[in-house]
Amino acid sequence: MDLTGHQDGTHMKDDTAEAASQDEEIIVAVPKRKMSRSNTRSRRSQWKTSAPTLVTCANPACGQKHLPHTACPSCGEYGPRGDRRQVTEA
Numbered sequence: 239m240d241l242t243g244h245q246d247g248t249h250m251k252d253d254t255a256e257a258a259s260q261d262e263e264i265i266v267a268v269p270k271r272k273m274s275r276s277n278t279r280s281r282r283s284q285w286k287t288s289a290p291t292l293v294t295c296a297n298p299a300c301g302q303k304h305l306p307h308t309a310c311p312s313c314g315e316y317g318p319r320g321d322r323r324q325v326t327e328a
C-alpha cells in the first residue's frame with residue numbers, strides 16, 4: 239500500500255518532522271508576532287479620502303468653484319442668487 243499520496247497536501251499542518259522527511263518541503267511565510275487588535279482594525283477600516291463637493295459661485299462675474307455653504311474665496315460673496323451679499327473682502 240502506498241499512502242504517500244495522502245500525506246502531502248492538506249492533511250499535514252503542523253507535522254514539520256514529517257514534512258522534512260518528505261522530498262519537497264513546503265515553506266510558508268508565518269507571521270512572527272500576533273497582530274494586535276488595533277492593527278487589525280486599523281487595516282480593516284477604510285482610510286480613504288474623497289474629493290469635496292464644489293459648487294459654482296452665484297456671482298456671474300466670478301463663476302469660480304467653491305465649497306458649498308461657504309463664502310467664495312475669490313469674490314467673497316455668500317448666499318443664493320437672490321440675496322447675494324459681500325461677506326469678506328475680495
Ligand SMILES: [Zn+2]
Pocket residue numbers: 295296297300301302310311312313314315
Ligand atoms: Zn465667487
